Amino acid sequence: xxxxxxxxxxxxxxxxxxxxxxxxxxxxxxxxxxxxxxxxxxxxxxxxxxxxxxxxxxxxxxxxxxxxxxxxxxxxxxxxxxxxxxxxxxxxxxxxxxxxxxxxxxxxxxxxxxxxxxxxxxxxxxxxxxxxxxxxxxxxxxxxxxxxxxxxxxxxxxxxxxxxxxxxxxxxxxxxxxxxxxxxxxxxxxxxxxxxxxxxxxxxxxxxxxxxxxxxxxxxxxxxxxxxxxxxxxxxxxxxxxxxxxxxxxxxxxxxxxxxxxxxxxxxxxxxxxxxxxxxxxxxxxxxxxxxxxxxxxxxxxxxxxxxxxxxxxxxxxxxxxxxxxxxxxxxxxxxxxxxxxxxxxxxxxxxxxxxxxxxxxxxxxxxxxxxxxxxxxxxxxxxxxxxxxxxxxxxxxxxxxxxxxxxxxxxxxxxxxxxxxxxxxxxxxxxxxxxxxxxxxxxxxxxxxxxxxxxxxxxxxxxxxxxxxxxxxxxxxxxxxx
Amino acid sequence: xxxxxxxxxxxxxxxxxxxxxxxxxxxxxxxxxxxxxxxxxxxxxxxxxxxxxxxxxxxxxxxxxxxxxxxxxxxxxxxxxxxxxxxxxxxxxxxxxxxxxxxxxxxxxxxxxxxxxxxxxxxxxxxxxxxxxxxxxxxxxxxxxxxxxxxxxxxxxxxxxxxxxxxxxxxxxxxxxxxxxxxxxxxxxxxxxxxxxxxxxxxxxxxxxxxxxxxxxxxxxxxxxxxxxxxxxxxxxxxxxxxxxxxxxxxxxxxxxxxxxxxxxxxxxxxxxxxxxxxxxxxxxxxxxxxxxxxxx
Numbered sequence: 001x002x003x004x005x006x007x008x009x010x011x012x013x014x015x016x017x018x019x020x021x022x023x024x025x026x027x028x029x030x031x032x033x034x035x036x037x038x039x040x041x042x043x044x045x046x047x048x049x050x051x052x053x054x055x056x057x058x059x060x061x062x063x064x065x066x067x068x069x070x071x072x073x074x075x076x077x078x079x080x081x082x083x084x085x086x087x088x089x090x091x092x093x094x095x096x097x098x099x100x101x102x103x104x105x106x107x108x109x110x111x112x113x114x115x116x117x118x119x120x121x122x123x124x125x126x127x128x129x130x131x132x133x134x135x136x137x138x139x140x141x142x143x144x145x146x147x148x149x150x151x152x153x154x155x156x157x158x159x160x161x162x163x164x165x166x167x168x169x170x171x172x173x174x175x176x177x178x179x180x181x182x183x184x185x186x187x188x189x190x191x192x193x194x195x196x197x198x199x200x201x202x203x204x205x206x207x208x209x210x211x212x213x214x215x216x217x218x219x220x221x222x223x224x225x226x227x228x229x230x231x232x233x234x235x236x237x238x239x240x241x242x243x244x245x246x247x248x249x250x251x252x253x254x255x256x257x258x259x260x261x262x263x264x265x266x267x268x269x270x271x272x273x274x275x276x277x278x279x280x281x282x283x284x285x286x287x288x289x290x291x292x293x294x295x296x297x298x299x300x301x302x303x304x305x306x307x308x309x310x311x312x313x314x315x316x317x318x319x320x321x322x323x324x325x326x327x328x329x330x331x332x333x334x335x336x337x338x339x340x341x342x343x344x345x346x347x348x349x350x351x352x353x354x355x356x357x358x359x360x361x362x363x364x365x366x367x368x369x370x371x372x373x374x375x376x377x378x379x380x381x382x383x384x385x386x387x388x389x390x391x392x393x394x395x396x397x398x399x400x401x402x403x404x405x406x407x408x409x410x411x412x413x414x415x416x417x418x419x420x421x422x423x424x425x426x427x428x429x430x431x432x433x434x435x436x437x438x439x440x441x442x443x444x445x446x447x448x449x450x451x452x453x454x455x456x457x458x459x460x461x462x463x464x465x466x467x468x469x470x471x472x473x474x475x476x477x478x479x480x481x482x483x
Numbered sequence: 484x485x486x487x488x489x490x491x492x493x494x495x496x497x498x499x500x501x502x503x504x505x506x507x508x509x510x511x512x513x514x515x516x517x518x519x520x521x522x523x524x525x526x527x528x529x530x531x532x533x534x535x536x537x538x539x540x541x542x543x544x545x546x547x548x549x550x551x552x553x554x555x556x557x558x559x560x561x562x563x564x565x566x567x568x569x570x571x572x573x574x575x576x577x578x579x580x581x582x583x584x585x586x587x588x589x590x591x592x593x594x595x596x597x598x599x600x601x602x603x604x605x606x607x608x609x610x611x612x613x614x615x616x617x618x619x620x621x622x623x624x625x626x627x628x629x630x631x632x633x634x635x636x637x638x639x640x641x642x643x644x645x646x647x648x649x650x651x652x653x654x655x656x657x658x659x660x661x662x663x664x665x666x667x668x669x670x671x672x673x674x675x676x677x678x679x680x681x682x683x684x685x686x687x688x689x690x691x692x693x694x695x696x697x698x699x700x701x702x703x704x705x706x707x708x709x710x711x712x713x714x715x716x717x718x719x720x721x722x723x724x725x726x727x728x729x730x731x732x733x734x735x736x737x738x739x740x741x742x743x744x745x746x747x748x749x750x751x752x753x754x755x756x757x758x759x760x761x762x763x764x765x766x767x768x769x770x771x772x773x774x775x776x777x778x779x780x
Binding site: 155156157158159179184185186187189190192193199200201202203204205206237239241242244245248249274277310311313314331333334335337338339340341350351352353384385389393396397 | 499500501502503504508509510512516517519520761762763764765766767768769770771772773775778
């Protein structure tokens with residue numbers, strides 16, 4: 001995911017927990033005060049954003065206190081409350097590239113320290129290796145002696161110079177992080193290799209999809225034809241070039257085959273050219289960028305979902321499609337083979353021929369009627385991935401991390417120097433010392449004791465989850481405009 | 484790899500799937516962990532002499548620059564008259580032109596569909612224009628100090644060497660930029676010569692050595708590798724000899740440079756290749772191998 005997904009295929013912002021908001025939980029569960037940090041959060045839309053949002057809600061539901069820290073998006077700065085008292089800090093930091101903030105390792109320390117202290121954070125959970133704010137927060141949290149968890153959402157190669165550099169930085173960032181979470185086993189292998197980690201401190205917790213948002217509706221589709229749906233950003237990494245080869249090949253072979261393409265991007269022009277060249281205007285529909293709530297309505301119009309990605313850590317899109325009862329045809333790349341069982345997905349090699357074969361197989365299945373009904377598929381898929389399960393497993397990681405010791409300064413320096421190579425290690429050890437001195441200076445300027453303690457919105461003594469505010473849907477709608 | 488404690492019954496095998504709840508902890512490390520890891524699958528095995536042969540392109544280009552500078556030096560010192568240079572250049576171009584067709588028995592010409600008449604026309608147009616503009620070129624840089632001109636020429640010639648298309652498939656390669664830099668350097672240097680006829684001869688020579696000569700070399704290399712090695716050696720020796728008449732130290736340094744590039748660098752490449760540790764696995768971005776342009780033909 002070298003380029004961030006923007007817009008067209010966002011994910012839900014309605015909390016999965018909205019059905020039964022604050023469930024009475026069995027007492028005795030350990031609660032933590034968790035700070036999620038990432039550059040990517042609402043109003044930006046994408047896999048990471050929805051992961052943070054949904055996970056936070058389910059953690060709140062479990063009785064933990066959760067706050068989110070991200071950078072300011074335009075006018076959206078300061079502190080905001082989302083549904084169920086989820087508190088979000090939009091920090092006034094400069095955005096440098098692709099919604100990622102600039103990093104100096106130092107400039108964000110005063111702000112982040114203030115937040116960590118006033119919110120009495122015990123665990124800092126950073127998301128996405130593309131977010132420099134996430135790495136900064138990890139660095140500061142370790143300086144302050146807080147427990148750290150990092151979730152990696154993307155895959156990276158090893159071949160080119162840029163990945164060599166980013167992998168080195170990841171090594172530095174993760175070498176003294178308590179625990180790492182990856183979204184698939186392939187992603188875990190990738191992260192372990194990239195950051196030279198002990199695989200035992202890396203857990204695999206997949207993403208999830210809210211099954212109530214993606215329900216099948218066979219009445220919406222036209223059964224006299226066969227419709228192939230593609231919903232993705234139209235960019236090179238999503239294999240749109242492959243799609244431009246598949247469309248003419250199959251349209252010539254099957255006169256009743258239709259394509260429905262949702263999403264926007266630089267490769268749209270390629271699809272338009274193909275459509276023009278083969279006169280397929282009535283059979284290939286390009287819908288452009290989709291709002292999140294429209295994704296389901298597009299999906300249910302099709303029989304087959306086609307995913308042509310060239311690399312993918314988890315691929316939520318195929319789970320969403322399967323949840324809508326579509327037969328999924330996908331390339332066998334990254335973590336995709338782990339996501340759905342063989343009877344729900346046709347896996348192909350990333351070539352036009354193989355994907356055409358896969359689609360033909362799916363078409364034959366539909367014609368012979370051997371496919372399970374959309375309802376059956378939905379009922380099966382909805383048991384696979386739920387945010388509650390993700391939160392439960394993440395909470396286990398927190399419990400484990402809370403019992404660990406944060407490396408004291410001398411051990412941390414040792415680890416940096418021994419683990420990250422002599423040159424990089426020494427440089428970052430120096431940075432660690434400087435950041436510690438800076439922290440001492442900040443503590444002298446404003447001692448922890450005079451920093452106001454924030455009122456908890458969530459957590460064991462959460463004001464929001466008790467009587468002060470109505471915790472039901474009424475207030476949510478105002479808090480999350482046009483999502 | 485150390486395995487985490489297996490809490491599950493040993494009968495149940497771990498599967499690399501996410502959709503099933505497995506009786507293993509989330510941080511469980513199976514013995515199959517990283518089993519799809521591959522190393523150095525695209526690493527190439529190099530043969531020493533093959534690499535030495537390939538380094539000929541670099542040698543040739545270095546020598547071209549060297550010969551060009553030496554010729555300029557002679558002209559500047561008045562050891563070489565422009566008439567002589569132009570005559571010799573014309574003769575060698577003619578020989579090269581005939582060779583260019585003879586080497587591949589006219590196959591390349593048939594493919595490109597270019598006639599001799601067209602070549603002759605463009606040659607005449609070029610010579611006429613260069614001759615006509617040579618007084619302008621001569622006075623073009625008069626207001627710029629000579630030191631600046633020299634410094635700029637050195638930079639441009641270096642740039643020419645850096646961006647030249649040696650056959651590598653890299654983003655930095657740009658034969659247009661490379662040729663333009665060389666011509667720019669030649670105009671700069673030529674403007675410091677005594678008369679406009681000198682300038683004309685120098686710029687024409689620059690075109691011959693930087694634009695035409697590499698084309699002939701490329702063909703020579705592809706068609707008759709043996710001849711190519713001979714030509715490269717001869718060219719290198721003549722460049723060295725020319726440099727020797729100007730400065731012994733420079734000639735020695737240049738000889739060392741050529742030897743290190745053709746002999747030492749290939750050796751280093753092959754030694755370092757052994758240390759290559761390239762990791763591949765299912766996380767790599769897939770490459771599209773189909774030719775997709777046919778769908779838009």
